[in-house]
Amino acid sequence: MKYVLGIDLGTSSLKGILMTSDGNVVLTKSASYGIDNPKQGFSEQRPEIWTNALEKVLTELSKNVTDFGTALAGISFSGQMHSLVVLDENNLPVYPAILWNDVRTSAQCKEIMDKMGSRLLEITGNIALEGFTLPKILWLQENEPEVWTKVKKIMLPKDYLGLYLTGNVHTEYSDAAGTLLLDIEKHEWSKEIAKTFNVSMEILPELTESVGQIGVLTEEVKAKFGITTEVKVFAGGADNAAAALGVGLINEEVGLISMGTSGVVSSFEPKIADYKGKLHFFNHTVPGAYYSMGVTLAAGNSLNWYKETFGHGLDFAELLADVGSVAVGSDGLLFTPYIVGERTPHFDSKIRGAFLGISAVHEQSHFSRSVLEGITFSLRDSKDIMEATKAKKFKRLISVGGGAQNPDIMQMQADIFDSEMIRLTVEQGPGLGACMIAAFGCGFYENLEELTATFVHYQSETFTPIAENVAKYEKVYQIWKQAYQATAGISHQLVDLNDEA
Template identity: 35%
Template sequence: MYLGLDLGTSGVKALLIDGDQQPVASGHGPLDVSRPHPGWSEQDPAHWLEACEHAIGELKASHPNELAAVRGIGLSGQMHGATLLDRDDHVLQPCILWNDTRSHAEAAMLDADPRFRELTGNIVFPGFTAPKLVWVKANEPEIFARVAKVLLPKDYLRLWLSGEHMSEMSDSAGTSWLDVGKRRWSVELLAATGLDESHMPTLVEGMQPAGTLRAELASQWGMQAGTPIAGGAGDNAASACGMGTVGEGHAFVSLGTSGVLFAANSAYLPNPASAVHTFCHALPQTWHQMGVILSATDSLNWLAGIAGREAGELTAELGDNLRAPSGVTFLPYLSGERTPYNDATIRGAFAGLAHESGRAALTQAVLEGVAFAFRDSLDALVSAGTRLERVTAIGGGSRSLYWLKAIATALGIPVDVPADGDFGAAFGAARLGLIAATGADPFSVCTLPATSRTIEPDAGLAQAYEEARRRYRALYPAIKGVSA
């Protein structure tokens, strides 16, 4: 058996798979986000440990023998979070999360230093880890002075599980401290933020062992002490391992809290001006590019909360047949936007509202707005040298057939839907745990799932969608000066 642990924003998932990579059982521990000020987003790392204990406790209660048979563990986690520890590994303050934008001025300052784009291959986005530390240095100097280690969220989980300060390439590429082409910490970039390599965890590749399970926890869960823990991956790279998106030309579109258009590459192809993320992949000598939308299903959930309905109820009102855009346009910038604008202060909007614009029209506009945001990411990927012929859909939003049809039509390429199964980040993490424990060939383990159906672009609505997208694109510059 192999165990994948995925530390997400809304919870920790624990997934058991067998030696044939078949899911056996899963457990879940919930998490909440604290937003004490506008633009802030935090979590207490102690809650991650509680959620992990809850998730593994569910597995122990339902599948104790299978849990006892685990021979490898893999980790996945939300990226970019700044978990600050003192020399005794005590947490100094709540973790500043990936969608926290308080350090937008510090990010702009670092991004103005040409070394950051040159060495990391990326814009320094406000959500990345390095500007968060510059913000802490400027606003909480007494805390900054006590920082001995900076860990990403999943690597704090590893510290608790194993006692080791370790990380891997895919997650670390999102800090703005990694030389992404050379796959190592940059002494230059660390020094530019008042840090050095002693503040960083040791680096391995995602499928290499990075610590072993502590005896105390092994005894508590009925597991084997010394079970190897893989380096793991950031959540998107872990999902890619779960989906088999590890070879050149493979891509997926993820409809989660945030939205991601992810393409695997066999070479390092940075183009930071496009606002595309270029990160190390979880497997050696592989990289990936991503366009990122900060509010994907979050946009639909926001509307559902206002409407007093479940998100599924709203999409069900539209049926399965794609409709022509109604003239109502939605910009999904509820938390700012990354690709293609790198704008932390922009905010969302509806435009084109009329007396006849009912709930269904607003829902349709939200789905279309997110679809057009994915098209922005596709255009950015193309400008960065990546061309896609098709994508595979994952994430909770992919359960909406209507939304998938809208995305296929907006992108102008087919969207494949995988056969039933669990191919997400926890599954990818479990695959990495399997490789770390057995030494299996990564590319023979991280294979593509079977496709259950393919959603083709609606040719009859292509022109209407293109006209709606032009309206969508014209709105960003129109509202930029009044939305901050």
């Protein structure tokens, strides 16, 4: 039996999933690391902490799997998007990686939109936001000019691991799409954007498909971890794209609902779709395809905040135990999950959350349910944009993350989305998608349908909409949608006042 290894480079840890070529998990190992915050709004990591974490994971795998060194056939990656890695002529980092959650680049985002306007959206499918890579490049040019003169290559975090394993510099379309430098339709770096912002085409890495082979393990790496056979290394995918593959998002009939710290709604797109900047739009790990993505900034984060602030020491099971007994709509109580601003569809960093309609009849169980409903309404904003633009309705939605573990939340999602909800037998996250890329790249499967059927499994239980609840939620949702406009002006004034203090 041959093995494939999926390496998921996250913001706080690196996870390695070793799987057999027929889709069974052999062993998972992980290594954690921190984030540096040298100034307010700055978020950085030194790239060497990623390779150190990778070495720890590979060491553990080689120690615990007796035939690791002889049966490993392929490796691929998933990784945090957008973060900027800059290298010198020796492929050594010349500045800490500026991460996706770094917010120092507001001025650069304005500059990009002022110079490119709607043309940026036409080429890249996205508008300029602080998380993307190009604003970070502009910040480095303007604030660290001596560093910028040393930059000979830029890359993304997971691709730095590919460099470590193979000695080659590459990236692939799903991650490149998050830089604001890729022409997503032509599948090439945009000369127009690069020229506008003085980015030499020479510093941009070679592009390939996610399943493209970028090399083989170097002899040095093989010797270090006791590997004796040739191991192919494949480009991999951005974390959200790899996660989409890992849940079976390979056709338009299904959508993905993910409730982690943030909330994500993803849809498979076989061709370019014009969402007019309301959603993110990126190249998929599936060759030639795309995916759209809406984001609720504080999904699980809202629930965590609520638990820590009002939970009185209860765990999540205790806190949510009674939500199923509360009426649909929480008896007139609404919650907007804008506690850290919002992304889709408002793109508003100053909006803040609110409880609306509080009355003397409301108990803690009402507040608990209203938080869950508010999060789900926010996710529905993205789903509705997708369905309206595509003029079709999802046949079913795959739910992952914390919400998928709770039957009450699953039924709530079915009712609010008016869609059949399914969940995975076992969640492995983006690392599973990376394993699938390696398995496909190695030639173990002839097509994606066969690959997905082998690696991705769903629970037999489904959650179907209850007609009475759907009708009630439709009325509540239409009221809930008014909350943004009703509270935005107040939120902005409060944020500005607080900033002055």
